[in-house]
Structure formats: structure tokens, C-alpha cells
Amino acid sequence: MTERMATPDGVRRAAERLKGxxxxxxxxxxETLNEKVGGRILMKAEVLQHCGSFKFRGAYNLLSQMNxxxxxxxxxxxxxxxxxxxxxxxAKLLDIPATILMPADAPALxxxxxxxxxxxxxxxxxxxxxxxxxxRTLAAERGMTLAPSYDDFDIIEGQGTxxxxxxxxxxxxxxxxxxxxxxxxxGGMTAGCATILEEVSPATxxxxxxxxxxxxxxxxxxxxxxxxxxxxxxxxxxxxxSPAPGELTLPIMARRVSAGASITDDEVQAAVAYxxxxxxxxxxxxxAVALAAVLTGKIPAAGRTIGLTLSGGNIDPSLYAQILSDxx
Amino acid sequence: MTERMATPDGVRRAAERLKGxxxxxxxxxxETLNEKVGGRILMKAEVLQHCGSFKFRGAYNLLSQMNxxxxxxxxxxxxxxxxxxxxxxxAKLLDIPATILMPADAPALxxxxxxxxxxxxxxxxxxxxxxxxxxRTLAAERGMTLAPSYDDFDIIEGQGTxxxxxxxxxxxxxxxxxxxxxxxxxGGMTAGCATILEEVSPATxxxxxxxxxxxxxxxxxxxxxxxxxxxxxxxxxxxxxSPAPGELTLPIMARRVSAGASITDDEVQAAVAYxxxxxxxxxxxxxAVALAAVLTGKIPAAGRTIGLTLSGGNIDPSLYAQILSDxx
Numbered sequence: 145m146t147e148r149m150a151t152p153d154g155v156r157r158a159a160e161r162l163k164g165x166x167x168x169x170x171x172x173x174x175e176t177l178n179e180k181v182g183g184r185i186l187m188k189a190e191v192l193q194h195c196g197s198f199k200f201r202g203a204y205n206l207l208s209q210m211n212x213x214x215x216x217x218x219x220x221x222x223x224x225x226x227x228x229x230x231x232x233x234x235a236k237l238l239d240i241p242a243t244i245l246m247p248a249d250a251p252a253l254x255x256x257x258x259x260x261x262x263x264x265x266x267x268x269x270x271x272x273x274x275x276x277x278x279x280r281t282l283a284a285e286r287g288m289t290l291a292p293s294y295d296d297f298d299i300i301e302g303q304g305t306x307x308x309x310x311x312x313x314x315x316x317x318x319x320x321x322x323x324x325x326x327x328x329x330x331g332g333m334t335a336g337c338a339t340i341l342e343e344v345s346p347a348t349x350x351x352x353x354x355x356x357x358x359x360x361x362x363x364x365x366x367x368x369x370x371x372x373x374x375x376x377x378x379x380x381x382x383x384x385x386s387p388a389p390g391e392l393t394l395p396i397m398a399r400r401v402s403a404g405a406s407i408t409d410d411e412v413q414a415a416v417a418y419x420x421x422x423x424x425x426x427x428x429x430x431x432a433v434a435l436a437a438v439l440t441g442k443i444p445a446a447g448r449t450i451g452l453t454l455s456g457g458n459i460d461p462s463l464y465a466q467i468l469s470d471x472x
Numbered sequence: 473m474t475e476r477m478a479t480p481d482g483v484r485r486a487a488e489r490l491k492g493x494x495x496x497x498x499x500x501x502x503e504t505l506n507e508k509v510g511g512r513i514l515m516k517a518e519v520l521q522h523c524g525s526f527k528f529r530g531a532y533n534l535l536s537q538m539n540x541x542x543x544x545x546x547x548x549x550x551x552x553x554x555x556x557x558x559x560x561x562x563a564k565l566l567d568i569p570a571t572i573l574m575p576a577d578a579p580a581l582x583x584x585x586x587x588x589x590x591x592x593x594x595x596x597x598x599x600x601x602x603x604x605x606x607x608r609t610l611a612a613e614r615g616m617t618l619a620p621s622y623d624d625f626d627i628i629e630g631q632g633t634x635x636x637x638x639x640x641x642x643x644x645x646x647x648x649x650x651x652x653x654x655x656x657x658x659g660g661m662t663a664g665c666a667t668i669l670e671e672v673s674p675a676t677x678x679x680x681x682x683x684x685x686x687x688x689x690x691x692x693x694x695x696x697x698x699x700x701x702x703x704x705x706x707x708x709x710x711x712x713x714s715p716a717p718g719e720l721t722l723p724i725m726a727r728r729v730s731a732g733a734s735i736t737d738d739e740v741q742a743a744v745a746y747x748x749x750x751x752x753x754x755x756x757x758x759x760a761v762a763l764a765a766v767l768t769g770k771i772p773a774a775g776r777t778i779g780l781t782l783s784g785g786n787i788d789p790s791l792y793a794q795i796l797s798d799x800x
Contacts, residue, residue, distance in 0.1 A: 425752060465793035466793075
């Protein structure tokens with residue numbers, strides 16, 4: 145028996161499952177940005193993915209492999225919103241009942257859209273309650289399948305499909321990534337991208353961008369010790385406010401990630417405003433940390449071809465208006 | 473001698489000139505929108521084009537054909553901003569000095585970017601002065617080549633390249649447009665799109681969307697008489713506030729355009745907010761009227777495949793924030 149792990153072939157199989165289901169999102173290039181940072185920046189615009197983030201990829205990859213009995217009993221997920229939407233839409237397409245555990249202070253737009261896909265929402269208090277305990281208990285009681293937001297090989301391989309696409313799209317432009325920067329929360333996307341890029345673009349360095357205070361993944365990799373975030377701390381990057389890197393994702397990242405950038409709330413807001421002004425893309429704070437890493441120079445871009453993820457665009461209009469007023 | 477006219481071959485030659493210069497912008501599809509309107513909506517995201525609008529296409533097509541003597545004397549254009557940016561960038565790439573005549577109340581972001589491309593700006597009062605008279609006088613005095621914003625065959629053919637791309641992209645999806653809706657000001661883009669679609673997609677109906685008060689193009693076509701807009705009137709769609717359809721564009725449109733939608737300021741703001749919320753694209757009011765035509769049902773979408781242009785995304789942050797606060 146072979147131990148299950150994330151593999152490049154697994155990412156390719158995920159890409160097959162996602163064919164005609166997920167959107168082939170564009171790899172965006174912007175002359176003004178290139179000139180500003182002195183490099184070539186190729187941005188995978190997952191804000192244009194179904195549900196406004198990359199999360200549909202992993203969710204559909206996982207749910208589409210559930211057997212008929214599992215499908216009947218339904219799926220449960222916890223998420224601040226993007227994974228929730230991805231699971232809700234994948235469940236809708238596959239006709240699987242979905243229950244989503246969301247923090248009570250999740251962006252209203254995210255909750256609204258989860259309900260719009262027909263899922264049932266249960267809320268919890270992000271600052272005092274442990275979503276994992278609540279979720280596991282509920283799932284066990286009702287026989288539901290868990291759809292983890294990052295610590296699952298099918299999720300990891302599903303998210304990795306975006307890097308497979310991005311590498312092909314870069315090749316079509318005659319380019320190859322010197323560095324690929326992900327927006328990193330629990331590490332599902334990072335681990336998936338690292339897994340496939342190791343095969344299709346072995347010279348590419350993997351870097352991660354994290355919000356200040358939730359930069360425990362790079363700290364864990366750098367220090368060789370598991371670091372945890374202080375989850376009582378607030379961040380604008382709700383999508384990246386995971387308490388710790390995953391048990392499955394961390395070893396993959398530790399082997400492949402060679403740089404990390406910690407991004408402040410001000411820096412990420414400047415990146416959101418930059419994307420508005422010059423890219424014409426709506427990017428949420430958690431989806432803009434990789435761009436911020438380039439704009440701030442925390443990941444040096446001069447003379448390099450950098451791939452990065454604009455990983456999500458689900459932001460409440462009032463926060464967006466505030467960011468434009470302060471930073472655009 | 474053959475009289476110059478806009479032709480499908482001209483659009484193809486423009487596409488050759490633009491290869492590697494203009495971006496191949498994505499054709500965006502959104503499940504939520506499709507469900508809402510009951511049809512299949514394929515949106516050509518020209519907000520992602522260089523300078524945030526389709527205008528670079530026509531400008532580069534025209535300027536790249538100037539001879540060395542003309543290039544030395546420079547180019548002059550008048551524009552509320554998008555054409556200005558397109559001309560300024562094309563001029564920069566081709567090393568041609570550019571002078572741009574802009575209304576004093578043009579969005580600050582547009583003026584800033586025109587200056588950023590190294591062009592000289594001269595302002596005029598949109599409500600009392602005639603930009604054409606000022607522009608022609610200046611150009612004649614200084615021997616500069618005029619780059620009209622729409623009434624020019626090279627401009628028309630350049631803009632038409634977006635419809636050539638869109639038709640190919642739709643074909644890759646196994647789709648064909650029943651209707652193609654343009655955001656219509658002076659008619660350069662509409663005439664160019666109509667010209668090429670007549671050849672590559674002859675069954676496609678051409679429809680135009682115009683802002684209320686500046687809906688003189690459809691009125692002219694419908695009534696068979698040249699109608700003019702009241703240019704003292706204010707509109708949020710600064711990009712479409714042209715005084716009348718062009719002399720060259722109107723005959724082409726009159727032959728091919730079979731429907732028109734007049735869009736109110738409220739309707740276009742709702743469309744801008746919709747694009748924020750669901751498409752994650754920043755679209756300016758003038759670039760959102762075609763989407764508004766679908767969202768309002770003014771161009772019926774049920775059971776049809778509709779192509780449309782999201783033609784520009786250059787909007788001041790303060791206006792955008794206001795629209796989100798009122799309509800999102």
C-alpha cells in the first residue's frame with residue numbers, strides 16, 4: 145500500500161476533473177506595474193474564478209470523488225467565506241447537500257453568496273470558539289463528509305491546478321517564472337502550486353506572502369518549528385487568518401518554499417487600491433498580499449519574471465470604498 | 473482608385489499590427505449572471521487592455537502607419553480620457569510626440585495617466601468650447617497629425633479587432649453570438665465590430681447601448697435622420713458623451729445595427745456595482761452600459777448567447793466608492 149501524498153500526477157488528474165467546470169482564468173500582465181517594479185509580473189487572476197476565488201478548484205476536486213452514499217449524507221466545511229463558497233457551488237453542481245460553518249463576522253457578501261448556492265450556514269464566534277471542534281462534532285453526528293479548507297490532499301491538488309495553468313500560460317508568452325508567490329493562509333494553495341511547479345518548472349522558487357500577525361507559516365519554515373498565530377488578533381485579510389499551517393501542507397511547503405513576506409494592513413490596502421487603479425480588478429485584502437509583496441519590494445522583482453496569485457475578490461463594498469478613500 | 477472604407481480585411485491587418493502590442497483580453501463568463509438573465513453572456517473585458525480601455529487598439533493601428541515625417545511632427549487628439557490614454561501610450565511606444573486636448577472636468581485618473589505616458593495636455597471647457605475647432609486649428613498650425621477618437625477608418629478597424637478576438641474566443645467555447653452589444657459613443661468601436669462580425673459571424677445581430685441623453689446614435693439609425701445630443705447635459709458616462717455619431721461610423725452602423733438601448737445613470741451605476749460584486753472587474757460607467765442593457769432586460773437575453781463589451785475601467789475612486797455605497 146502506498147501512502148497518500150500530493151503529487152504532480154494528482155494535480156493533473158484534478159485538472160482533468162475540473163475541465164469545463166472551473167474557469168481557465170487569465171494570466172494578467174500590466175505594463176505600468178512591470179515598469180514600476182522593474183520586472184515582469186504575471187498575475188493569475190483567480191478573482192475571476194467561479195465564486196470569486198481559487199477555492200472552487202479544490203472543493204470540486206474533493207467533492208467530485210465522493211461516493212453515492214457519502215453524497216447522500218452531505219458535506220460539511222468551515223471557512224471565513226471563500227472556501228465556503230467553493231464548497232457550496234461544487235455541492236450544488238454535484239447535487240450534494242452542504243452545511244457551512246462560518247464566523248459570525250465573515251463578510252456579508254460571502255455569507256450571502258453561500259446561501260445563494262443553496263447551502264445551510266451555521267455561525268460561530270471566531271474569537272472564542274474552535275471551529276474545528278464544532279465542525280468535527282457536527283459531521284460525526286450526522287455522517288457528513290468533511291471538506292477541509294486546506295489540510296487535505298484532494299484540496300491541495302485541486303488548488304495546484306492554478307499553477308499548472310499559470311505555467312502553461314507563461315510558456316505561451318515565452319516566459320518562465322523565476323519566482324511564484326502565493327497568498328498563504330493554511331497552505332493548501334501553496335502546497336498544491338509547489339507540488340506541480342516542482343515538476344513543470346523546477347527552477348521556479350516558491351515564495352509566500354502572509355498578513356502580519358498571521359505570518360506563522362514562514363516563521364515555521366524559517367525556524368524549523370511549528371509556529372502558531374494569535375487568532376484573537378484582527379486582520380483585514382480574513383481569508384488568510386488561519387491559526388497554523390496545516391499538518392499536511394507544512395512539510396510540503398517546508399521543502400519547497402524559500403522566501404516569505406509579511407504584509408501589514410496598510411501595505412495590503414495599498415495593493416488593493418493599486419489593483420483597482422491599474423489592473424481594474426477587484427481584489428480582497430487576503431488576495432492581494434502577493435501583489436503587496438512585489439509592490440513593497442519585500443520580494444524583489446527587479447530583472448525577474450514573477451508569477452503571483454490574485455487569489456480572491458470577495459470584499460464588502462463598504463470596506464472597499466474605505467480602502468479607495470484612504471489609499472487610491 | 474478605390475474609395476477607402478472599413479473592411480474585414482482592414483480589421484485583420486489591424487490585428488496583425490496589434491499582435492504583441494495590444495493584450496488578448498479574456499472573454500469572461502459568469503454563472504451567476506447567466507442564471508440571472510437566463511442566457512449566456514460572454515463579456516470582452518477590455519478593462520484589462522493597456523490603459524484600461526479598448527482605445528489603445530485603434531490608436532496604435534493609426535499611429536503605427538504614420539510616416540517618418542509625420543512621426544517627427546507629432547500627433548494630436550481630443551478625448552475625455554480613454555482615447556487620450558490610448559494615443560499617449562501608442563505614441564510613447566512608437567516614439568511620437570503627443571498632444572492631448574482634454575475637457576477640464578475629465579476624471580483626474582485619466583489625466584494623470586495621460587501625463588504619465590509623457591503626453592502634453594491642453595484643457596478646454598466641455599460645456600462651452602468646441603474641441604474639434606480648437607484641435608483642428610492647433611494641428612494645422614503645428615503640422616501635427618490628427619488622431620480622431622472615432623471618425624477614422626484606421627481607428628474603426630483597430631477597434632474592430634476586439635470583436636475578431638471575441639468571435640474566435642467564443643468559437644473556442646463552442647459558442648456563437650446571437651447578439652453583440654457595444655458601448656456606443658461616437659461609434660468607432662461599434663462600426664469596427666460590425667464590420668468584422670459581418671464576415672466572421674454574419675448571423676450575429678449588432679445592438680448598441682448608450683447613456684440616456686447621449687442616445688442620439690440609435691435615434692439617428694431608427695429615424696433615418698441625423699440626431700445630435702445636447703452636450704450641455706451631464707452624464708456619468710463621460711466616455712460616451714459624444715455630440716453626434718460620426719460621419720464615417722453612422723453609415724456603417726445604420727446598415728448593421730438593429731437594436732439600441734438607452735441606459736439611465738441609475739441603471740449604469742447598478743451595472744458598475746454588479747461588476748464589482750460578481751465579476752470582480754472595475755468598470756467605468758461608460759464601459760458598463762452594454763452590461764446594463766442585459767441586466768435591465770432592455771436587450772433581452774433569455775435563451776440567447778450575447779457578446780458584449782466591458783469597454784473601459786477608468787473611474788475616479790471617489791465616484792466608484794459613491795456608486796458602491798448607493799448601489800452595491
